[in-house]
Amino acid sequence: xxxxxxxxxxxxxxxxxxxxxxxxxxxxxxxxARGWDNQLWRLGDDLAVRLPWATQDADxxxxxEHTWLPGLAPNLPLPxxxxxxxxxxxxxxxxxxxxxxxxxxxxxxxxxATRAADAADSLAAFLTALHRPAPEGAPHGRGxxxxxxxxxxxxxxxxxxxxxxxxxxxxxxxxxxxxxxxAAPCWTGPAVWLHGDLHPANVLTLDGTFCGVIDFGDxxxxxxxxxxxxxxxxxxxxxxxxxxxxxxxxxxxxxxxRARGWAVLRALGGLLIGEAGVxxxxxxxxxxxxxxRIAMRRLTEAARLG
Numbered sequence: 001x002x003x004x005x006x007x008x009x010x011x012x013x014x015x016x017x018x019x020x021x022x023x024x025x026x027x028x029x030x031x032x033a034r035g036w037d038n039q040l041w042r043l044g045d046d047l048a049v050r051l052p053w054a055t056q057d058a059d060x061x062x063x064x065e066h067t068w069l070p071g072l073a074p075n076l077p078l079p080x081x082x083x084x085x086x087x088x089x090x091x092x093x094x095x096x097x098x099x100x101x102x103x104x105x106x107x108x109x110x111x112x113a114t115r116a117a118d119a120a121d122s123l124a125a126f127l128t129a130l131h132r133p134a135p136e137g138a139p140h141g142r143g144x145x146x147x148x149x150x151x152x153x154x155x156x157x158x159x160x161x162x163x164x165x166x167x168x169x170x171x172x173x174x175x176x177x178x179x180x181x182x183a184a185p186c187w188t189g190p191a192v193w194l195h196g197d198l199h200p201a202n203v204l205t206l207d208g209t210f211c212g213v214i215d216f217g218d219x220x221x222x223x224x225x226x227x228x229x230x231x232x233x234x235x236x237x238x239x240x241x242x243x244x245x246x247x248x249x250x251x252x253x254x255x256x257x258r259a260r261g262w263a264v265l266r267a268l269g270g271l272l273i274g275e276a277g278v279x280x281x282x283x284x285x286x287x288x289x290x291x292x293r294i295a296m297r298r299l300t301e302a303a304r305l306g
Contacts, residue, residue: 006093013041013049016093021085024099032102035201036283037061037217042102048081051097057142059096063219064139066098070215075132077125079103079212103212105204108234109287112200115208117241122210123234124246127227133190134221144196145222148182148261152219158268167271167293173300174264181261185254187223196220198230199266200291210234225255229262233270233295240298260299267295 006012010029016027027044036041037058041049066083073082075177085099113119143150155178163171193201196218204212228251231240244251251259274289276282 006249007037010041010054012093013051016087016090016097017043019090019092020087021099024085032261033107035215037215043099047084048100048102049087049097050081050100051093052095058217062096062098064219065216068139068219072130072219076120076129076213078210080216081214097292099203099211103204103214105206107201107287108203108205108210109200109285109291111205111236112291113205113209113236116236117208117242119235120239120243121246122232123230124243124248126210126213127224127230128246128248129223130195131227133193134193138191138193138221139219141194141196141218141220141222144218145191145194145220145226147186147226148178148258148265151265154184155265156267158265158272160270162271165272165275167275168268170300172266174296177260177264177299177302179300181257181259181264182261184252184257184261187225187255187258189224191221193225194218194220194222194224194227196226198227198235199270199286201288203230203234205274223255224251225258226253226262228259229266232260232263232298237294237298260302263295264299267292267299271296 013029014025024043024047032040032042034050034053037052037055038050039053050062052062066086069080070082074078081103083098083100087097089095118163147218159168159171159174168174174184186299195213195216197215202213202215203210204214231243235243244256270288270292273283273285274292275283275288277288278284
């Protein structure tokens, strides 16, 4: 992570609002979250300010959301942070920023879904609505939704590190899931809209089920298997089959094989980020570890059963 040299404070956020969107500057303001790419400041009851604070490509991702998400949001059955205003770089803050709608709820890495049937149906409805053919010129997503084989080096390095740290009890079972996913036939359908980053910190819950989806910085077009990995990452035990039955069009066997590969890749990342958080290392998030361990258990148990 490369943090911006400028400290983001409530005073700074209010100053840049006063400069570019003065009608919003007097609203109550409080820090909502520090994400991987952006900080989120709640603005009144219904809005939020998103400012890049880490990673050099955060600016591009934020502008991408501002361009594409308003057209997709009305057709989605779960609330998403719809961009309302764009802030341009200035002397006070030299990066773009946005004002979006505020989506209430608790991130699923802190409050996992517990109502299995409701969560499966909700996630299936959301992805069915999102996974429509994308238009010409739709963005690419840092490899998300492309061939899994492109991430072979990333997978191998992540598995080796996680194994050395004692985070993966059965690396052979993990490798078997990955190898099977890479060997599956590639996606031959149209490139569909993808969220691209459906891990527990980007999905919100309330009363045991999903109530919102946030952070569309990796929005892109590609293979739906990338998002279908969420069945193993987000849902309670025993809910994946119901999710697959509710999602349309019904995923074929090859798509599910690729989805398991994406799930393994995401679970490895969660294990390593969680471990870094436990030890207080930069970029670490301790709440990412438990859901990653659960996902890895599900995936490897299925591999052992054949």
